[in-house]
Amino acid sequence: MRIGRVLVGVLAAMLPCLSPAQQETQKEIERYRQMLQESNPAELYEARGAEHWTRKRGPKNSSLERCDLGLGPGVVKGAYVRLPRYFADTDRVQDLESRLVTCMVTLQGFTPEEARRNPFSGTGTPMITTDPFPGVGQRSVMTDLVAWLASESRGMTIAPPMSHPKERLVYQAGEKLFYYRAGPYDFGCITCHGEEGKRIRLQNLPKMTNSKDAQRAFGTWPAYRVSEGELRSMQWRMWECVRQMRFPELEFASDASIALITYLAKKAEGGTFDAPAIKR
Amino acid sequence: MKAETQPKLILALALSGVCVAGCASQPSDSETERALAGMIKTSFRTRGQATIDRLSQDDAQALCSKHAGELPKGVGDAIEKVQQATIRYPSSGKLMGDWREGERIAQSGVGKQFTDAPTRPAGGSCYNCHQLSKQELSFGTIGPSLYQFGKQRGAGEAIQKYTYGKIYNAEAFSACSNMPRFGHNGVLTEEQITHLVALLLDADSSVNR
Numbered sequence: 294m295r296i297g298r299v300l301v302g303v304l305a306a307m308l309p310c311l312s313p314a315q316q317e318t319q320k321e322i323e324r325y326r327q328m329l330q331e332s333n334p335a336e337l338y339e340a341r342g343a344e345h346w347t348r349k350r351g352p353k354n355s356s357l358e359r360c361d362l363g364l365g366p367g368v369v370k371g372a373y374v375r376l377p378r379y380f381a382d383t384d385r386v387q388d389l390e391s392r393l394v395t396c397m398v399t400l401q402g403f404t405p406e407e408a409r410r411n412p413f414s415g416t417g418t419p420m421i422t423t424d425p426f427p428g429v430g431q432r433s434v435m436t437d438l439v440a441w442l443a444s445e446s447r448g449m450t451i452a453p454p455m456s457h458p459k460e461r462l463v464y465q466a467g468e469k470l471f472y473y474r475a476g477p478y479d480f481g482c483i484t485c486h487g488e489e490g491k492r493i494r495l496q497n498l499p500k501m502t503n504s505k506d507a508q509r510a511f512g513t514w515p516a517y518r519v520s521e522g523e524l525r526s527m528q529w530r531m532w533e534c535v536r537q538m539r540f541p542e543l544e545f546a547s548d549a550s551i552a553l554i555t556y557l558a559k560k561a562e563g564g565t566f567d568a569p570a571i572k573r
Numbered sequence: 574m575k576a577e578t579q580p581k582l583i584l585a586l587a588l589s590g591v592c593v594a595g596c597a598s599q600p601s602d603s604e605t606e607r608a609l610a611g612m613i614k615t616s617f618r619t620r621g622q623a624t625i626d627r628l629s630q631d632d633a634q635a636l637c638s639k640h641a642g643e644l645p646k647g648v649g650d651a652i653e654k655v656q657q658a659t660i661r662y663p664s665s666g667k668l669m670g671d672w673r674e675g676e677r678i679a680q681s682g683v684g685k686q687f688t689d690a691p692t693r694p695a696g697g698s699c700y701n702c703h704q705l706s707k708q709e710l711s712f713g714t715i716g717p718s719l720y721q722f723g724k725q726r727g728a729g730e731a732i733q734k735y736t737y738g739k740i741y742n743a744e745a746f747s748a749c750s751n752m753p754r755f756g757h758n759g760v761l762t763e764e765q766i767t768h769l770v771a772l773l774l775d776a777d778s779s780v781n782r
Contacts, residue, residue, distance in 0.1 A: 318710050462600040466608040472641035473609075474634045476627040477685045477760055478753040479744075483641055485715065493701050493713045539685045541627055542620040549616030552609075 322495060325573065335440055335517040335569035338524045342441025345434050351401030360396035362389065362442070373446035374566045377555045379457035386463040388554045390528045391546035393438055409545050436515075439526045443515050446566050451511060453558040460555070463548075467556030470549060471501065480538040482553070496573075501560055508564025511557050516570040524569060527554055623687035637749035644749055652748035660738045660745055661756065663763045668733040668770050675772030676779050678765055679705055685760060695760050697740075697769055702751070705772065706779035715751055723774035723781045736770045 346369075347356050362372035363380070377388040383395055397408035455461055474481035485493060486501040499506035515526045525533075531550045535543040543550055600608075619625045630638065633652050640648055662668070681696020683689050700709055704718035726732045739746055741756030755761040761769075772778050 458598055458600065461598070462604065462608050465600055465605040466612060469605060469609045469638075470612070472638050473613075473630075474638045475630050476623075477758045479634060479637075479758070480753070481638065481641075484751045487641075488715070491713070491715045493715065494711045496713075498715075536623075536686055536688065539623060539627065541617040541623045541625050542687060544616050544618055547612070547616030549612040552612055 318495065322573075329519060329571045329573070333517055333569070333571040335444075335515070335524055335571065338437050338440035338517075339444045339569065340441075341432075342437035342439070345438050346441065350434075351397065351403050353400065353402035355400050355402075357393075357396050357400060357438070360393070360400060362392055369442055369445045371446055371449050373443050374449045374451050375454060377460075377463070377551055377558060378454050379459045384459075385548075386457075386459050386551055386555060388527065388546075388551050389439060389442060390435065390526060391551055393435060393442075394546050436524055436526060439515055440524050440569050443566075443568050447568070449566050451508065451558060451561045451564045451566050453555065453562065455559065463552050463555045464559050467552035467554075470552055471556055476539040478539045480540075482534065482538075484538075485534075501557060504560060504563065507557060507560035511561035512564045512566045513568050513570035513572070515568055516572045518572055520573055621687035622685065622689070622691040633744055633748070640749070649748035653745055656742050656745040656748075656754070656757070659754075659757045660741050661763070662734070662737065663767060668737045668767055669728070669774060670764060670767035670769075670771045672768070672771040672775040672778035672780075674765075675768035675770070676706065678761070678768055679772055680709075694762070694765070697755065697761060697765070698753075699769070707782075708779065719773060719780060721781055723776060723778070726774070728774040728776065733770060733774060736773055737766055740766050740769055 345357070347358055349356050359366045361367075361380075361382075362369065363375055363378045364370075364372050373389055376392070377386050379386050380392065380395070382399075385391075387395065394405060394408040397403045398405055453460075455464065471482045471486075474484070482501065485491070485498050489500045489503060489506070491498045491500075499510040501507050501510065511527075514530050515524055517524045528545055528550055531553050532543045532545065613628055617625060617628060633656060636648055636652060637644070678697045679699035682698040682701055683693065684695020684698070689695075699705060699719075700712045702713040702716040704712040704714075704720050707720060722736075723732075735746075740761070742754045743750040743752035744754055753760060756763065756766055772780055775781065
């Protein structure tokens with residue numbers, strides 16, 4: 294957290310020195326990004342996540358160690374890059390986060406609402422928030438687990454399976470959702486992610502239908518977000534985009550969120566997974 | 574996108590002898606539509622001012638979603654005609670407001686999100702996508718640069734009317750534009766739009782100096 298604030302401060306101090314030329318601005322942003330790579334607080338989340346995996350919790354006082362993320366009970370290495378995928382026990386295509394909800398319910402005995410709300414802070418004190426994502430300074434078991442499980446796929450090739458008919462159906466529905474325009478601003482995902490080399494303000498926008506852009510985008514979430522002082526997951530990325538699209542709130546671990554993530558994962562197929570990353 | 578990849582895929586499968594009985598394993602379009610409709614119904618909830626009915630599409634939104642890859646000319650023309658008829662000009666007849674107010678509105682990206690106070694006026698989010706004044710380096714590039722927009726076009730009646738109309742309803746001029754229909758969708762008031770017209774056309778404004 295403190296590292297984040299310091300870096301934000303450094304950036305703010307850098308701004309007045311910028312030359313008016315746009316190329317200069319771009320160069321400064323690149324330099325800032327490189328500087329960020331040097332120390333990533335995501336490691337703290339990863340370490341906590343590894344502990345949560347083996348810690349006994351919930352009404353069944355049991356750990357998540359037998360959780361099946363698609364490669365068999367307890368297999369975590371390479372699981373993230375082969376998600377989302379179809380799971381027979383739930384008869385549903387699931388991403389990592391919705392799958393963790395399932396495991397918290399079946400193995401640990403939480404209710405689905407409890408598991409989705411993620412009401413437990415790092416010290417074990419119930420922490421009920423409206424958002425499934427922690428605020429600054431708050432701890433989320435889900436976020437920590439996601440950081441660790443993602444790190445267990447670092448360096449691997451993104452390869453979501455498409456052999457089950459439901460995987461193909463969810464992918465195609467996700468594609469349609471990507472193009473779905475609605476709300477008072479007429480926005481859809483396509484508005485910002487349909488063309489190459491565009492920006493919002495100074496923020497570069499990946500063209501998600503272009504595999505190189507999709508690989509870089511999908512391959513760098515989850516990420517420690519310096520501007521928020523928090524590690525954010527792919528579910529959060531969807532939730533936040535949808536908020537800015539002026540849509541109603543996208544529910545955590547919902548089918549629409551999973552469909553969008555499935556679409557992006559498939560577009561990113563063949564890319565190298567390099568997360569948890571660090572972003573501005 | 575789909576039109577590009579599918580024939581190749583089908584051809585590849587046919588050549589490898591896998592594709593029997595017309596590739597029945599690929600979900601049909603109507604199946605996909607049903608799955609999408611189901612998801613939209615169950616995956617969102619009203620929060621603050623962002624109510625669930627925002628997901629219902631009007632005709633333009635539905636057509637633009639359907640033809641996202643390539644808009645047939647006939648469909649585009651029809652959308653523009655319908656949208657053109659929605660434009661309401663201020664009853665005062667005055668289309669140019671205060672460019673300084675316009676600059677403030679152009680800078681502001683708030684409005685209509687469930688995290689925004691509903692009582693606070695929305696901004697135009699103009700800099701999110703457009704270059705406007707030379708001083709503001711933090712501008713987006715989804716839309717064209719509008720720097721010196723008025724210097725190149727003057728500030729006559731016709732260009733005032735066009736500029737107001739374009740901000741009021743961008744799709745009246747360019748079907749399925751990425752730009753929100755700020756007036757038509759009730760994001761900006763008529764008065765706010767006149768301030769933006771001034772920002773773009775007033776010879777003294779930060780855009781044209």
